[in-house]
Amino acid sequence: MNVPELVVGPMLRYVDEVSASVWMETSEPCEVTVEVAGVRSEARTFTVHGHHYAIVDVRDGGTYEVRLDGTTVWPLPDHPPSRIRLLGPDGPQKVMFSSCRTSVPHDTLHTISHGVDVLRAYGCTLMEAPEERWPDMVLLLGDQVYADEPSSEMLEFIANRRDSDPKKEIADFEEYAELYRIAWTDPEIRWILSTVPTAMIFDDHDLRDDFNTSISWRTAMEKVSWWRHRVISGLGAYWVYQHLGNMSPQDRAVDEVLNKVCAAEGDGAEILDAFAEHAYDVPADSRWSYARDLGATRLIMLDSRCSRQLDPGDRRMLDPVEWEWLTEQLQREGAERFVIGSSVPFLLPAGIHHIQNWNEALAQGAWGKGVARVSEMLRQAVDLEHWAAFRRSFEDLSRLLAGLGKPVIVLSGDVHYSYVAKARELPIHQLVCSPIRNPLSRTLRLANIFAQFGIASLVGRLLSRTVKIPRPPFKWRITNGPWFSNAVAVLRLDTSPVSVRWDTATGTEITEITTVELEDTPARPARPREAGRVAS
Numbered sequence: 001m002n003v004p005e006l007v008v009g010p011m012l013r014y015v016d017e018v019s020a021s022v023w024m025e026t027s028e029p030c031e032v033t034v035e036v037a038g039v040r041s042e043a044r045t046f047t048v049h050g051h052h053y054a055i056v057d058v059r060d061g062g063t064y065e066v067r068l069d070g071t072t073v074w075p076l077p078d079h080p081p082s083r084i085r086l087l088g089p090d091g092p093q094k095v096m097f098s099s100c101r102t103s104v105p106h107d108t109l110h111t112i113s114h115g116v117d118v119l120r121a122y123g124c125t126l127m128e129a130p131e132e133r134w135p136d137m138v139l140l141l142g143d144q145v146y147a148d149e150p151s152s153e154m155l156e157f158i159a160n161r162r163d164s165d166p167k168k169e170i171a172d173f174e175e176y177a178e179l180y181r182i183a184w185t186d187p188e189i190r191w192i193l194s195t196v197p198t199a200m201i202f203d204d205h206d207l208r209d210d211f212n213t214s215i216s217w218r219t220a221m222e223k224v225s226w227w228r229h230r231v232i233s234g235l236g237a238y239w240v241y242q243h244l245g246n247m248s249p250q251d252r253a254v255d256e257v258l259n260k261v262c263a264a265e266g267d268g269a270e271i272l273d274a275f276a277e278h279a280y281d282v283p284a285d286s287r288w289s290y291a292r293d294l295g296a297t298r299l300i301m302l303d304s305r306c307s308r309q310l311d312p313g314d315r316r317m318l319d320p321v322e323w324e325w326l327t328e329q330l331q332r333e334g335a336e337r338f339v340i341g342s343s344v345p346f347l348l349p350a351g352i353h354h355i356q357n358w359n360e361a362l363a364q365g366a367w368g369k370g371v372a373r374v375s376e377m378l379r380q381a382v383d384l385e386h387w388a389a390f391r392r393s394f395e396d397l398s399r400l401l402a403g404l405g406k407p408v409i410v411l412s413g414d415v416h417y418s419y420v421a422k423a424r425e426l427p428i429h430q431l432v433c434s435p436i437r438n439p440l441s442r443t444l445r446l447a448n449i450f451a452q453f454g455i456a457s458l459v460g461r462l463l464s465r466t467v468k469i470p471r472p473p474f475k476w477r478i479t480n481g482p483w484f485s486n487a488v489a490v491l492r493l494d495t496s497p498v499s500v501r502w503d504t505a506t507g508t509e510i511t512e513i514t515t516v517e518l519e520d521t522p523a524r525p526a527r528p529r530e531a532g533r534v535a536s
Contacts, residue, residue: 004028004068013245015197020084023055023245030069037062046262049173049269057249061086082194091295092136093494099141099413100435103183104151115486117437121505123188141413142203142343145179176237200242201301203343207234213385215310235276284321291329298335302342317393337407344386345412347421347430351451354460356388361467398473416440419481433489
């Protein structure tokens with residue numbers, strides 16, 4: 001009988017005031033023990049597609065050890081011990097966030113092409129730092145892995161096991177498992193993920209570039225022979241590697257899919273695949289979004305990919321079922337502030353916002369079928385797919401947030417640069433931080449800088465007027481940025497006013513880019529716009 005080994009993890013995932021969840025993948029089926037301060041908690045692995053996983057819930061804080069069938073496998077001999085810190089009644093004080101991390105080597109060649117991995121550099125720094133400097137939580141806002149742009153190591157793995165399409169992309173669950181293993185097992189990454197709680201949501205590259213951009217994109221992909229198996233594998237892998245750890249122990253205890261997989265004799269692959277396929281075909285029946293109360297702050301992590309409604313005449317970022325859930329989360333009593341995680345930005349630079357409005361109208365036929373086809377090609381070519389490209393949802397969410405009478409902070413990534421946007425006369429901020437490691441080319445940097453100047457905003461507004469797009473419910477502006485460095489940001493919820501710091505890295509050294517204090521604006525409903533007015 002083979003001795004079980006730790007393949008991925010341990011990863012500290014869901015944490016609240018009374019419990020913490022530790023996720024891991026093992027090489028063999030086994031009994032997993034997590035010991036904290038002399039107290040042992042245990043769970044049996046479950047199996048899907050020949051891979052073995054466990055998630056262990058513990059009730060104590062402190063340094064911890066992991067044992068597989070009684071053999072200690074964590075901490076590693078040359079690393080400091082991992083530590084569980086339960087949240088206090090006020091929730092997290094320091095929340096780190098970012099997105100878009102490619103998993104390539106850290107040699108000179110890849111550092112030139114991809115820059116320094118800021119999350120890895122943070123791991124190096126925190127290993128030597130006192131505990132009070134650690135963030136209390138990390139939010140990973142999408143593109144944790146790049147299934148459509150695998151590294152040379154991943155391409156070698158693919159070539160050694162098959163000679164079929166797609167030859168330069170992920171094809172099945174086995175390759176997704178290897179993709180996650182490569183992404184999360186650098187020693188410094190492994191340590192920080194074992195010590196700081198993480199909450200995650202996916203974006204397109206976790207599945208494929210432009211995933212669910214439009215009905216045209218989806219229809220075209222359905223004709224690709226390998227796509228259906230790929231998307232089923234991708235969503236199944238996301239459920240195992242990312243989504244399970246987002247759930248509280250109480251939610252997991254009643255989760256139908258998890259209970260069926262754990263009860264399966266042998267391998268639960270068929271159960272997971274059936275769930276993933278249904279989640280893709282009927283997204284309203286599955287929810288990847290989730291919410292947590294963190295002291296006086298309610299964190300709402302939104303799925304802005306799978307839950308899209310793509311009907312050309314009624315495009316929505318969130319389908320009606322998801323929208324009803326979001327509305328309920330925002331209207332529940334108890335929260336004094338909302339932090340919303342959306343992989344794609346809500347408030348873009350004004351010029352880009354208006355152009356996405358205009359492009360959506362043209363792609364839906366405002367200037368005829370010929371222009372619609374070209375506009376669809378443009379939409380996919382330059383990623384015109386943010387909240388602004390789902391104008392009805394943007395306007396609905398704008399009115400909803402403006403009417404809350406409470407501060408709202410939207411955290412996003414995706415665009416590969418960082419900035420702060422502020423709604424005029426409303427306590428609504430957009431904070432964007434990306435990439436962790438995947439910088440824009442010089443040409444795209446210049447294009448995005450241009451989009452923030454007055455001339456670009458003017459052009460965008462004029463284009464919007466040509467298709468009679470109404471003005472947004474409120475105005476906003478970019479107050480800080482853009483910054484194009486690889487970066488992570490740390491939101492300080494314990495300061496007054498709330499502040500956020502962006503950090504980059506040189507080698508393994510963390511360097512501050514800037515710190516921004518978020519403007520305190522008295523909360524009040526937005527002024528109503530005159531009906532029929534167009535964008536200005």
